[in-house]
Amino acid sequence: MTDEDPVSRYTVRSVAKAFRLLSMVAEAPAEGVTLSEVSQHMGMSKSAAYGLVRTLLDADYLYAREPGPRYCLGTALVWLGDIASRRLPLRDITAPILARLSQQTGLTIRVARVDDGHPVFINRVDAVGAVRFHTPLGVRELPHTSAAGKAILAALPDAEVERIAAECGLPRRTRKTITEVPALLADITVARRRGYAIDDEEDFEGVFCVAAAFFDHDGGCAGALSATGIKVDLPAWRIEELGRMVRAGADEVTGLLGGRPRDREV
Amino acid sequence: MTDEDPVSRYTVRSVAKAFRLLSMVAEAPAEGVTLSEVSQHMGMSKSAAYGLVRTLLDADYLYAREPGPRYCLGTALVWLGDIASRRLPLRDITAPILARLSQQTGLTIRVARVDDGHPVFINRVDAVGAVRFHTPLGVRELPHTSAAGKAILAALPDAEVERIAAECGLPRRTRKTITEVPALLADITVARRRGYAIDDEEDFEGVFCVAAAFFDHDGGCAGALSATGIKVDLPAWRIEELGRMVRAGADEVTGLLGGRPRDREV
DNA sequence: GCATGCCGTGCGGTAATACCGAACGAAAGA
DNA sequence: TCTTTCGTTCGGTATTACCGCACGGCATGC
Numbered sequence: 082m083t084d085e086d087p088v089s090r091y092t093v094r095s096v097a098k099a100f101r102l103l104s105m106v107a108e109a110p111a112e113g114v115t116l117s118e119v120s121q122h123m124g125m126s127k128s129a130a131y132g133l134v135r136t137l138l139d140a141d142y143l144y145a146r147e148p149g150p151r152y153c154l155g156t157a158l159v160w161l162g163d164i165a166s167r168r169l170p171l172r173d174i175t176a177p178i179l180a181r182l183s184q185q186t187g188l189t190i191r192v193a194r195v196d197d198g199h200p201v202f203i204n205r206v207d208a209v210g211a212v213r214f215h216t217p218l219g220v221r222e223l224p225h226t227s228a229a230g231k232a233i234l235a236a237l238p239d240a241e242v243e244r245i246a247a248e249c250g251l252p253r254r255t256r257k258t259i260t261e262v263p264a265l266l267a268d269i270t271v272a273r274r275r276g277y278a279i280d281d282e283e284d285f286e287g288v289f290c291v292a293a294a295f296f297d298h299d300g301g302c303a304g305a306l307s308a309t310g311i312k313v314d315l316p317a318w319r320i321e322e323l324g325r326m327v328r329a330g331a332d333e334v335t336g337l338l339g340g341r342p343r344d345r346e347v
Numbered sequence: 348m349t350d351e352d353p354v355s356r357y358t359v360r361s362v363a364k365a366f367r368l369l370s371m372v373a374e375a376p377a378e379g380v381t382l383s384e385v386s387q388h389m390g391m392s393k394s395a396a397y398g399l400v401r402t403l404l405d406a407d408y409l410y411a412r413e414p415g416p417r418y419c420l421g422t423a424l425v426w427l428g429d430i431a432s433r434r435l436p437l438r439d440i441t442a443p444i445l446a447r448l449s450q451q452t453g454l455t456i457r458v459a460r461v462d463d464g465h466p467v468f469i470n471r472v473d474a475v476g477a478v479r480f481h482t483p484l485g486v487r488e489l490p491h492t493s494a495a496g497k498a499i500l501a502a503l504p505d506a507e508v509e510r511i512a513a514e515c516g517l518p519r520r521t522r523k524t525i526t527e528v529p530a531l532l533a534d535i536t537v538a539r540r541r542g543y544a545i546d547d548e549e550d551f552e553g554v555f556c557v558a559a560a561f562f563d564h565d566g567g568c569a570g571a572l573s574a575t576g577i578k579v580d581l582p583a584w585r586i587e588e589l590g591r592m593v594r595a596g597a598d599e600v601t602g603l604l605g606g607r608p609r610d611r612e613v
Numbered sequence: 614g615c616a617t618g619c620c621g622t623g624c625g626g627t628a629a630t631a632c633c634g635a636a637c638g639a640a641a642g643a
Numbered sequence: 644t645c646t647t648t649c650g651t652t653c654g655g656t657a658t659t660a661c662c663g664c665a666c667g668g669c670a671t672g673c
Contacts, residue, residue, distance in 0.1 A: 091398040091652090092405065093631070095361040095660070100406045100423075107427055111434045116621060129661050131622070132357040139358065140366045150621085154431035156467060157366075159485030161373055162428010165420035167481070168377045177475050201422060209443050215433070219425030357623090359660070361631070382650060395632050397651070416650085 095133075098123065102133060103142065106154055113151030166218070169194070171304060172204050174337050178306070178330050179206040186308055186323060189214050192334075193229045194304040196221055198237060198245040200229040203304075214288070214309055225265055226254045228280035228292035229305040235269045235278055236294045236302035242266060257282045277324040278305075282312060289315050291323045293331035296340040303338060306331045361399075364389065368399060369408065372420055379417030432484070435460070437570060438470050440603050444572070444596050445472040452574055452589060455480050458600075459495045460570040462487055464503060464511040466495040480554070480575055491531055492520045494546035494558035495571040501535045501544055502560045502568035508532060523548045543590040544571075548578060555581050557589045559597035562606040569604060572597045 105122050106114055114122075120130035134152060137143040141157040166172055175192045182190045183206040190208075193200035199221045207213055224230035224245055234242050243262055251260045259265045272278040280290035292307035308327050315323070335341070371388050372380055380388075386396035400418060403409040407423035432438055441458045448456045449472040456474075459466035465487045473479055490496035490511055500508050509528055517526045525531045538544040546556035558573035574593050581589070601607070 089401060089405070091401045093361050093365070093398050093402045095359050095630085096365040096399065096402045097406065099359070099362040099365065100408065103427060107430045117619080126662050127621080128623080128663085132359055132660075133362065135357045136359045136362045140363065142366065153434065154427060156431070156469075156485040158424070158427045158431040159435075159469065160428075160483060161369060161420060161424045161485075162426075162431065163484040164373045165422070165424040165428065168419065169425075176473070180475050203422075203425065207442070209446050217426060218429040219422040219427075361659085383648080392633050393650080394634080394652080398631075 098125075099133060099137065099142075102137070103154070103158075106143065106152060111153070113146050113149070113153035115149055115151055119152070162219075166203060169203050175204065175306070175334055178333055179204060182206075182306070182308065182326060182330050183208045185326060186310075188308045188310045188323075189216075191216065191229065191307050191309065192304060193222075193233070193307070195233055195302055198233060198241065199224050199249075200227060200233055200305060202229070212311055216309075223249060223252065223254075223284075225249070225251050225259055226280065226284040227307070228278045228290035229307040231265075231269060231272060231280065232278040232292040232294040232305040232307075233302055234265075235272045236296070239266055242269065254284050255282055255286050259283060275324065276328045279320070279324075287312050289320075291320060291327050293324070293328040295331040295334040295338065297335075298339045298341075300341055303340070304334075306334065364391075365399060365403065368403070369420070369424075372409065372418060377419070379412050379415070379419035381415055381417055385418070428485075432469060435469050441470065441572070441600055444599055445470060448472075448572070448574065448592060448596050449474045451592060452576075454574045454576045454589075455482075457482065457495065457573050457575065458570060459488075459499070459573070461499055461568055464499060464507065465490050465515075466493060466499055466571060468495070478577055482575075489515060489518065489520075489550075491515070491517050491525055492546065492550040493573070494544045494556035495573040497531075497535060497538060497544035497546065498558040498560040498571040498573070499568055500531075501538045502562070505532055505535075508535065520550050521548055521552050525549060541590065542594045545586070545590075553578050555586075557586060557593050559590070559594040561597040561600040561604065563601075564605045564607075566607060569606070570600075572600065 102119060102123060105119070116127060116130055116134060119134060120127045123130060134143065137155070138145060138152075141155040143152045144155040145151070146153055171192065171194050179190045179192060187208045189205060189212075191202050191205045193202045201221050202216060202218050205216065205218060222230060224234050234245070242265065246262050246265060251262070251265065253260050259268055269278070277291055277293040280292070282288060284290070288309060289312040290307050290309045292305045294302050294305040297303040306327050308323050368385060368389060371385070382393060382396055382400060385400060386393045389396060400409065403421070404411060404418075407421040409418045410421040411417070412419055437458065437460050445456045445458060453474045455471060457468050457471045459468045467487050468482060468484050471482065471484060488496060490500055500511070508531065512528050512531060517528070517531065519526050525534055535544070543557055543559040546558070548554060550556075554575060555578040556573050556575045558571045560568045560571045563569040572593050574589050
């Protein structure tokens with residue numbers, strides 16, 4: 082084996098495998114996976130998979146649900162995830178604003194931080210009695226299919242938007258997804274004037290989002306707030322109202338971050 | 348090496364080390380840890396620690412905060428923790444009740460599930476503007492120092508309580524912690540009559556908790572709801588009111604679980 | 614009732630590996 | 644300027660994790 086592996090020379094392979102296993106369980110149905118499924122998907126023998134699973138069980142990263150047994154994500158991940166998310170400064174700062182917006186609007190409110198032009202949602206508050214959207218946290222999302230992503234793009238110069246678009250390729254998610262760079266730039270230009278970005282069924286059919294970006298002390302975009310609802314519940318006047326509320330919430334976050342809002346930009 | 352290790356023959360050692368490292372970072376200050384600290388605390392060479400850290404960085408289980416660099420828990424853990432906690436059925440069922448109780452009381456409301464007589468908190472809703480308590484999720488807690496723990500114990504027969512008490516040894520946390528089995532049984536007996544359990548500065552100085560258990564279709568205790576506040580803010584009449592509200596919330600959870608509430612028990 | 618898969622569990626042997634030690638450039642402190 | 648400490652990199656080797664194989668249990672099908 083003289084060829085160059087995709088893994089660095091310093092990668093501990095067993096650990097990387099364990100993480101691949103956890104990702105596989107996370108993406109599998111909630112009932113969990115069997116040992117044989119693990120050995121198949123991981124391309125390793127059953128006995129090797131058994132050792133790996135046992136290690137994860139002992140550490141509470143997995144737990145065995147009888148009968149089967151089927152393996153599911155364990156409480157150690159709840160523990161670590163709670164600590165990790167609490168230590169994101171943005172989360173603490175924005176939590177009360179999310180709660181207030183959720184009460185005011187009756188919608189699901191989320192906050193994303195920026196990762197190289199892409200949104201990573203780090204918290205979510207579901208309104209009581211509202212539709213629950215199963216949107217993941219902690220994942221780098223596509224920038225062009227969510228309102229939060231477009232609000233973040235709108236804070237960047239057009240050249241940067243084009244670079245990011247070329248990088249991720251603007252894949253289609255629904256029939257309304259913007260898949261061409263000029264259309265994306267046009268949409269962003271409107272968002273800059275309006276003060277908030279809109280996702281009109283561009284990520285999921287029937288789902289509508291409104292988002293506004295906030296900025297830190299550098300004047301750089303630090304993230305975005307978004308409100309998510311079912312499209313049929315949102316007439317035009319309601320969308321404008323939501324836009325103003327989200328915009329106001331984002332400005333408040335900007336203030337708490339010691340930042341300065343930009344003129345004529347989201 | 349013919350001696351019996353504490354780890355099973357099937358334990359993948361590198362993976363266990365990676366988990367120990369994550370636990371270490373989780374218990375360290377929020378600013379993160381340096382590579383040298385890792386190699387020291389883990390008892391391994393710097394180069395080995397470097398390989399491990401690089402692996403965790405590549406998988407987003409850690410991220411490097413400049414300068415230093417200092418290593419902190421990464422967004423992959425936020426992702427996995429979010430999925431793991433969403434898949435706990437109790438969490439979805441109780442979420443709206445937590446939110447309502449939090450609004451009604453202005454306190455932090457938590458829900459714990461039962462793990463062999465011990466409470467494991469799986470969700471928490473902080474009231475807006477209230478004091479934030481940094482209580483971890485997903486950890487097996489001591490049963491005798493929290494209101495939720497005592498509410499769970501109150502649902503068990505005395506013999507079982509004595510077994511659990513012998514197992515964990517009733518360690519002291521504050522000067523008010525109950526450290527003797529007879530006193531614990533007496534406290535639990537009162538809780539059974541009253542319908543809710545109380546933690547009066549037995550876990551943290553100045554912190555007061557009220558909790559009530561809920562039950563599943565077997566009639567077994569499935570967990571408990573608790574309300575947490577600063578002691579000076581809670582006169583006696585307020586505590587009684589809180590107890591009734593938490594009790595009512597727990598009964599509601601019991602109903603949603605298809606369970607039946609017990610007579611004269613928490 | 615018997616055969617037949619399939620699953621989870623255990624055990625050697627060996628090829629793959631993760632670890633140690635040493636060394637280097639850079640940055641911070643004396 | 645000198646010293647210390649940090650993160651990083653690189654061979655060599657002892658450790659190891661993996662594969663193949665076999666066994667017991669549990670359903671399913673004939």
